[in-house]
Amino acid sequence: MRKAITLTVNGKSRPADVDTNLSLLDLLRAELGLRGPKYGCGMAQCGACTVLIDEVPARACMLRAARIDGAAVTTLEGLADAETGALHPVQQGFLKAEGAQCGYCLNGMVMTAVALLRRTPDPSDALIRDALRHNICRCGAHLEIVASVREAARLLRGADV
CATH class of the missing domain: 3.10.20.30 (Beta-grasp domain)
Structure with a gap:
């Protein structure tokens, strides 16, 4: 049908x-x-x-x-700016803090982080881990992923996104 x-x-x-x-x-x-x-x-x-x-x-x-x-x-x-191609601050945060190894989980981590940071602009590490708990990273880059979301939060607080 x-x-x-x-x-x-x-x-x-x-x-x-x-x-x-x-x-x-x-x-x-x-x-x-x-x-x-x-x-x-x-x-x-x-x-x-x-x-x-x-x-x-x-x-x-x-x-x-x-x-x-x-x-x-x-x-x-x-997520990127359609006119300029500038990456979204969450994407920038993942690049700066090296939050990906193989990159397979990256889509889910980034999209979940975008939603989290729209709700909670300055989350604690515990809240970041809780928000991402259903996204699996098989490479074990969890520390870098949390650092990436922290960096993205810092960038967002300084940007109007």
Whole structure:
């Protein structure tokens, strides 16, 4: 069965005719060519596929695209400034504090950190760890990831984002 939907993806209206079983992740990657969200576990457990839906972190691998008709979806690609290409402060924080090794978890860590810092501009390390607890980093870069979010918070407090 198919359904016509329209999503706002990274600020652009994107109509699509989707199979009702198509995951949001498959729509974003296969049909829209966005590579930020990754396929990790396919069970919403690892966080590699995290996107923001109406500003709330969500696992795209388990969401059916047809069920979020009308929603605003932000992917990793949508964080950078569209006009200048300047990276979002959270992306800058991860670069500066070297918060990635292999980079596979990076999408989920960044997207979850963006949502956290919008809610809590100056989180404690405990709050950062709690917010990221459902995102798996297999490389063990957890200390650098926490430092990256702290750096991003510092950058955001100095920037109007």
